Amino acid sequence: MSTSPATRKPLAIGKELPPRVATVTQEGISAFHEAFGGSNPLHTDPSIAHQSGFGAPLQHGVRTLYPIFAMLFEHYGPGVVSGGAMEAKFIAPVVPGDVITCRCRAIERRQDGTRQLLVFETWAENQKRDKVLVGTASVRESAR
Amino acid sequence: MLYDKTKFQREIFFDELTVGQTFPPLQYRFGSEDVATWLRSVDDNTPAFRDDGAARTAGFEGALVPSLAAMSYGFIYQSMGRRPPTGNLNTRTSFEFLAPIRHGTALTMNLSVEDKFVKRERNYVVFKGVVRDDGGQDVAIVRAELTFPK
Numbered sequence: 001m002s003t004s005p006a007t008r009k010p011l012a013i014g015k016e017l018p019p020r021v022a023t024v025t026q027e028g029i030s031a032f033h034e035a036f037g038g039s040n041p042l043h044t045d046p047s048i049a050h051q052s053g054f055g056a057p058l059q060h061g062v063r064t065l066y067p068i069f070a071m072l073f074e075h076y077g078p079g080v081v082s083g084g085a086m087e088a089k090f091i092a093p094v095v096p097g098d099v100i101t102c103r104c105r106a107i108e109r110r111q112d113g114t115r116q117l118l119v120f121e122t123w124a125e126n127q128k129r130d131k132v133l134v135g136t137a138s139v140r141e142s143a144r
Numbered sequence: 145m146l147y148d149k150t151k152f153q154r155e156i157f158f159d160e161l162t163v164g165q166t167f168p169p170l171q172y173r174f175g176s177e178d179v180a181t182w183l184r185s186v187d188d189n190t191p192a193f194r195d196d197g198a199a200r201t202a203g204f205e206g207a208l209v210p211s212l213a214a215m216s217y218g219f220i221y222q223s224m225g226r227r228p229p230t231g232n233l234n235t236r237t238s239f240e241f242l243a244p245i246r247h248g249t250a251l252t253m254n255l256s257v258e259d260k261f262v263k264r265e266r267n268y269v270v271f272k273g274v275v276r277d278d279g280g281q282d283v284a285i286v287r288a289e290l291t292f293p294k
Contacts, residue, residue, distance in 0.1 A: 022187060032185040036216040038227050039149050052231050061234040062216060066186045069212040069239075073190060077202045080241060081211045087238035 010141070011118065017075055017104045020067040024059050026096040032063045049095075056095040064094050064133050067102040068122050072139055076118075079140035083115060088122065088135030099127040104137065116142035146178055147222040156226035158260070158267040158292040165257040170223040174209040176247045182213045209245040215253055215273045215286040223255040223273075229293050235268070236289040243283045250278040258287065267292040 011017070033043045041048040042058050049057045065088050073080045094100060101124065108119040117138045124133040174182075179193055188210070191198030196206045217234070221227040245251070252275070259270040268289055275284040 028185070028187060035181050035185050036146070036213070036218050038217045038221045039153065040227070040232060041230060042233070048230065058233075060217065061237060062212065063186055065237065066188065066210075066212055069210065070186075070188050070190055073192075073210075077192065078204070078244070081208065081244045082241065084211075084241045085239060086212075086241075087236070089236045090234060 011075075011106045013106050013108065015106055017071050017120075020071055020102045022067060022100055022102075024094055024096050024098045024100060026057060029057060029059050029063065029096065032060055036062075054093050054095065056097075059094040059096075059098075061088070061090040061133070064090065064100060064124055065135075067100075068104060068124070068133075068135075068137065071102060071104055072120070072137055076139040076141075079118075083117075083140035084138060086122070086135065086137040088133050090133055092126075092130060092132040094124075094126070094132050098132075100124050100132065101126075107136075109141070110138075114142070115140050146172055146174070147218050149218070152221040152225055152227045154226050155229045156224060157229065158269065158294075161257050161260055161269055163257055163260055167223045167225075167255045170219060170253045170255065171250065172219065172222075172253070173248060173250050174213065174245070176207065179207070179209055179213070179247055182210060204244055205246065207247045209247060209249070211241045211245060211284055212239060214245060214251065214275045214284045215288075217288075219253055220255060220271055220273065220288065223253060228269075228290055231291075231293040233291045234288055235291055236287075238287045240285040241283075242285070243277070243281055245277065245283050249283075251283070252276045265294075267294060 104120040107121045120137045122135045192202045199207045253273045255273045258272040270289045273286045
């Protein structure tokens, strides 16, 4: 993690974590598919993807979402894996060659019982600035 | 390989699933090699997911399984013993992270059908998985909304 939770300056509402940018490759999609995906050929077979109305095999939604989890973990570690939450809606296909930027913007601090939560608006956008994923996430800022 | 894809080659269809339906508990374990495979497959190199020392520096007892990996698509299909028909898509997902997961922890996932509906002539099923560690503590609750082709 970049800093320990004890020494980190609280993120102001409206501010973003440093974004993560990655270029999608078929090799990356296939590696995920082989190890953790199902058996849906939409992720690996260009002809099936084309027949289904997509220009190319699709990246799995969870693979698009993962950098947001990693960004939050980098900054909030225990506050993510013990008391954090994420939800996401996949709104556009992600295919090889896309350059995906994942973003997290703090939108609210909220008390949940004894826990203080920091809530983020999260999204991923492609090289055209089109959003491909939208969602929210929350991390625990205080002791349980 | 954490699961055997040959066990879910047969398709399961929308009409076979009912709200409240449950599936046999699925047991699995993310060892260090499995975590390394996950990290390679998502292009991540977060130290606390690879190294006990880095994890302790970050406030944990040892190297962690990325919580998001606790229930991936393959586990849903493995639990059902079937898979959705070709052309299905994951349209929404949510995760509640309840406790850290150490490398090698034995996990049990209980999968159920939380909802199913038709919207704009598309079939949707929402699966809910509750992942529990070998100490009996729930470590993650995951929901995945999948489309089912007609």
